[in-house]
Amino acid sequence: MAESENIVAETAEKIFADLADAQTINHDKQGAWKAPLWQALTEAGLPLSWVPDDLGGSGASLAEGFSVLNVAGRHAIAVPLAETMLAGWLLTQARIASPEGEMTVVPAGPKDRITLNSDGSLSGRARGVPFAKDAKHFAVLASGNGSNSIALVDAAKCRTESGTGLGGDHSDTVTLDKVPPITIKPAPKNFDQTALMLMGGVVRSLQIAGALEAMLDISVRYSNERVAFEKKISRFQAVQHNLARLAGESAAALAAATSAADTIVSATSLDNDAVFLEAASAKIRCSEAAEKGGGIAHQVHGAIGFTIEHILHRYSLRALAWRDDFGSESHWAVELGKLVANRGADELWPLVASR
Amino acid sequence: MTAALRFDPIRLPEKCEQLRKEVRAFLAEEIAAGTFDPHSPNREDNDAPEFSRRVGAKGWLGMTWPKKYGGQERSFLERYVVTEEMRVANAPTRRFFVADRQSGPVLLKYAPEHIKMDILPRICRGEVCFAIGMSEPNSGSDLFAAKTRATKTDGGYLINGTKIWTSSAHIADYMIAIFRTSPPTKENRRHGLTQFLVKMKQPGIQVNPIGQITGQFEFNEVVFTDYFVPDDHVLGEIDGAWKQATSELAYERSGPERFLETYYVLTELVRAVGKNPDTRSAEGIGRLVAQVHTMRRMSVSVAGMLQAGKEPVVEASIVKDIGTVWEQQLPHRVRDLAAFVEETATNRETLEKQLDFAIKTAPKLTIQGGTTEVLRGIIARGLGLR
Numbered sequence: 252m253a254e255s256e257n258i259v260a261e262t263a264e265k266i267f268a269d270l271a272d273a274q275t276i277n278h279d280k281q282g283a284w285k286a287p288l289w290q291a292l293t294e295a296g297l298p299l300s301w302v303p304d305d306l307g308g309s310g311a312s313l314a315e316g317f318s319v320l321n322v323a324g325r326h327a328i329a330v331p332l333a334e335t336m337l338a339g340w341l342l343t344q345a346r347i348a349s350p351e352g353e354m355t356v357v358p359a360g361p362k363d364r365i366t367l368n369s370d371g372s373l374s375g376r377a378r379g380v381p382f383a384k385d386a387k388h389f390a391v392l393a394s395g396n397g398s399n400s401i402a403l404v405d406a407a408k409c410r411t412e413s414g415t416g417l418g419g420d421h422s423d424t425v426t427l428d429k430v431p432p433i434t435i436k437p438a439p440k441n442f443d444q445t446a447l448m449l450m451g452g453v454v455r456s457l458q459i460a461g462a463l464e465a466m467l468d469i470s471v472r473y474s475n476e477r478v479a480f481e482k483k484i485s486r487f488q489a490v491q492h493n494l495a496r497l498a499g500e501s502a503a504a505l506a507a508a509t510s511a512a513d514t515i516v517s518a519t520s521l522d523n524d525a526v527f528l529e530a531a532s533a534k535i536r537c538s539e540a541a542e543k544g545g546g547i548a549h550q551v552h553g554a555i556g557f558t559i560e561h562i563l564h565r566y567s568l569r570a571l572a573w574r575d576d577f578g579s580e581s582h583w584a585v586e587l588g589k590l591v592a593n594r595g596a597d598e599l600w601p602l603v604a605s606r
Numbered sequence: 607m608t609a610a611l612r613f614d615p616i617r618l619p620e621k622c623e624q625l626r627k628e629v630r631a632f633l634a635e636e637i638a639a640g641t642f643d644p645h646s647p648n649r650e651d652n653d654a655p656e657f658s659r660r661v662g663a664k665g666w667l668g669m670t671w672p673k674k675y676g677g678q679e680r681s682f683l684e685r686y687v688v689t690e691e692m693r694v695a696n697a698p699t700r701r702f703f704v705a706d707r708q709s710g711p712v713l714l715k716y717a718p719e720h721i722k723m724d725i726l727p728r729i730c731r732g733e734v735c736f737a738i739g740m741s742e743p744n745s746g747s748d749l750f751a752a753k754t755r756a757t758k759t760d761g762g763y764l765i766n767g768t769k770i771w772t773s774s775a776h777i778a779d780y781m782i783a784i785f786r787t788s789p790p791t792k793e794n795r796r797h798g799l800t801q802f803l804v805k806m807k808q809p810g811i812q813v814n815p816i817g818q819i820t821g822q823f824e825f826n827e828v829v830f831t832d833y834f835v836p837d838d839h840v841l842g843e844i845d846g847a848w849k850q851a852t853s854e855l856a857y858e859r860s861g862p863e864r865f866l867e868t869y870y871v872l873t874e875l876v877r878a879v880g881k882n883p884d885t886r887s888a889e890g891i892g893r894l895v896a897q898v899h900t901m902r903r904m905s906v907s908v909a910g911m912l913q914a915g916k917e918p919v920v921e922a923s924i925v926k927d928i929g930t931v932w933e934q935q936l937p938h939r940v941r942d943l944a945a946f947v948e949e950t951a952t953n954r955e956t957l958e959k960q961l962d963f964a965i966k967t968a969p970k971l972t973i974q975g976g977t978t979e980v981l982r983g984i985i986a987r988g989l990g991l992r
Binding site for chain 2: 500506
């Protein structure tokens, strides 16, 4: 990690440690922690990390932003930091300035389409949009007349049906019915919905990897405290081996996610097989790790980890919820399988070895 | 955080890609010349001594070692490329693989100069084959229970006892083995074992082949009867082998051979399903490719950390744990998908033959070179659980 990545990630880490303590948040039924946290993040310029200065952001690098998202995952942050970063990144692709406040991305899944109408308005429906209810603006990717456009849209102009994801965060259905955008510009050449989904998938992969690191950490700590059959449960080989497997899942998720992020950092375009392999693999592997690793974390904790009072669910359920955003692992597995088959058997190893 | 696992996104440097092209071209020539069949993973009958010498002539054996011992002083990442290309091509590497990966580095560290000058250049030329003498009939994962004795005699030691599951002992020129020179102490049950260089094909050593469930005869029982080893063949500290074993294990555990052993069935499945797979096949292939890609990125990351002088012991154990579990499952997952391959697929017979062999090979993958249970114990220790 470069020094600048460290500084930005450390800033985020400090804000989360001060204002997003999992125990405090878990006991705060009113959500009083949200406003001060968002304010501190905003003052540090983190939500618009990926927006250059001249478009209203703080102009951090892609790498710096990715490192923030990994830290955010470790704290299972339940404000739309990742979503606003991604929205700012999307708007920046078309050189559209980002407004202040919470944003999210529409659509947030590979199957939903927003259409650009001939009168310049936008129509369509997107399901599972994270934090749509909390967002003041949407960054929208729309298609029409064989090309893609990127638009800034006032959230109040759209119909948002409230929903809740596995992690308890908003996951809403957004309907645009001939909504006039605030700003709309053509997307860059070769920038399409797949590119947005790949980028979103890498964001979620980093968050899942972070959540797994946290789950490993609290599970190891708990096993060294909890006594059963007159000894710490960490002394039981069966528990040790489960935790070793959790470490493996956490490691695989971290490796896959950081490798994919690193690939995007050095890629000139998202439209190539190397980016596809890395980003799709990260989402597939991290999603699988969320299931296996989270399951072990719960098993180690026993009944206490199943209670709403315990913090474990903040990580385990969010990691599971994040699997669904920007294309599930099943979706990406089918797409990756098609790509590999299409390249042919003897081109598989050269693709893997090229990374 | 209790456990800060590092898997930095290390990429192979540019010079590795030139090397990769050279290795692929070399292997293509060897395949064209009929040295080996890339579609056949069963290399039992193919010791390929001439192939070993040609690999040596290319400078691809001992390539990280000092030039004065015949090495090339190249990086571990370059060696990584050679290893993975050979593995994926199903090249017959067993005559030189152990010497190159493990035995050579042990000699470099612990052998006296004249032995290094004698043996290391021959390893680099692909002329000598090594075996590893660790397990015994009542001492497998529990290495420190080894009983084969080395008794001090004039000018050396007399060896008596039996090693078992010793791969390639029947073709090996040398073995690096641990023998008991003293009883364990109350305080340290690991005390009392010493590492030795053993010259094979001598009186006093009897090698008995052991058949495996794959139909191969790769491993052996090796019986020592008053076998004499001279003093200068002691490697490292007398009674202190336990201190020497651990640091090298990171190299042994994290290489491409720890997740690519059954890789060929995936390639063959992709060939069998063709350009337009149905949804089920596509999803299955996609998940498997995501795994092999992730494993490789983890493995390269550990190689990069080793090259940088770090000691990622826990990370290396994780690579072997999840890598071998995955390569063990791979033939079964490919079999699941192969059930839907069209009867007309031209490589159907090849795929079936490969699956047969891979499924028989699979059980050993989580046993050899450190069982899953031992690895998870090491990981647990790294996590602060024991």
